[in-house]
Amino acid sequence: MLLIGLTGSISTGKSTVSKILSKDHALPIIDADQLAREVVEVGTPGHTSIVRYFSESTPGLLNEDGTLNRAVLGRRVFGDDPERRKDRGVLNGIVHPLVRKEMYKAIAYHYLSGAWAVVLDIPLLFESSFDLICGAVLVVSVSSPEVQLGRLLARDAHLTREDAEKRVASQMSIQEKVERCDRVFGGARGRGAAISNDGSVEELRKGVTSAVEGLKAGRDGWWKWMLWGLPPVAGVVGARVLAENWWRRECWLKERERVEAKL
Numbered sequence: 001m002l003l004i005g006l007t008g009s010i011s012t013g014k015s016t017v018s019k020i021l022s023k024d025h026a027l028p029i030i031d032a033d034q035l036a037r038e039v040v041e042v043g044t045p046g047h048t049s050i051v052r053y054f055s056e057s058t059p060g061l062l063n064e065d066g067t068l069n070r071a072v073l074g075r076r077v078f079g080d081d082p083e084r085r086k087d088r089g090v091l092n093g094i095v096h097p098l099v100r101k102e103m104y105k106a107i108a109y110h111y112l113s114g115a116w117a118v119v120l121d122i123p124l125l126f127e128s129s130f131d132l133i134c135g136a137v138l139v140v141s142v143s144s145p146e147v148q149l150g151r152l153l154a155r156d157a158h159l160t161r162e163d164a165e166k167r168v169a170s171q172m173s174i175q176e177k178v179e180r181c182d183r184v185f186g187g188a189r190g191r192g193a194a195i196s197n198d199g200s201v202e203e204l205r206k207g208v209t210s211a212v213e214g215l216k217a218g219r220d221g222w223w224k225w226m227l228w229g230l231p232p233v234a235g236v237v238g239a240r241v242l243a244e245n246w247w248r249r250e251c252w253l254k255e256r257e258r259v260e261a262k263l
Ligand SMILES: CC(C)(COP(=O)(O)OP(=O)(O)OC[C@H]1O[C@@H](n2cnc3c(N)ncnc32)[C@H](O)[C@@H]1O)[C@@H](O)C(=O)NCCC(=O)NCCS
Pocket: 009, 010, 011, 032, 033, 036, 070, 071, 073, 074, 077, 088, 091, 092, 095, 096, 099, 122, 123, 124, 167, 170, 171
């Protein structure tokens, strides 16, 4: 089963692409944002840990029904200053291992149900190194920061422009994500595609379809059934993909360091 990592920057269109992949291409989606909500519901260990660390120093952290006030927590953790970075690190340290566990469970479920591929919709795909287990990566990009911010503000009316800018600044830049996708997964390897979302949703749909057709070629036939029927073979193929992704990432990081040192 092919693991397709889907990422981008905030509000560049990952969920829109997910919907297209699910509706037009019948691909199962594992949504990290959704799992990150489920693992902090009231009564979960995630909720308890967040309340223990943040509640005293964060007025209004909890709504009346005990659920997290996500806008308040967002203001506490998003931004580029050291305090926010530290708090974001703490929140990530609580939520990410729980999400990771749920992701592996969902991957196992889709493997057993015989899907040829599953999409891992993860905003922090590269930051969390989850890309290393992916057989292919799609990055949804928007080239104008104004368009990106405009879409974010239109969708999340409760955010101020400053909130929105802080959220954008809390992630790796979209240019870096596109470059990493191209250098580690793309080129002759044919396992990476940057999908531009500068135009209409219909144009986006065309870009998605062309990327999926490229990935599907040769992967939805006897090969899929062999990997499904022989788990040890699937294990060897998976280990090879992991090693190759790691090696290509290391080469790219070293090359980038050399270029930066020359500047
Ligand atoms: C801070 C929280 C409560 C804000 O919730 P809110 O409902 O306002 O936003 P939501 O969860 O829908 O996230 C919206 C987008 O923000 C970005 N984002 C979320 N968390 C992070 C983070 N830790 N670092 C950088 N960007 C992030 C992503 O692009 C995401 O798609 C929430 O984002 C959270 O719990 N984040 C930590 C967990 C996390 O990393 N989730 C991302 C997927 S694992």
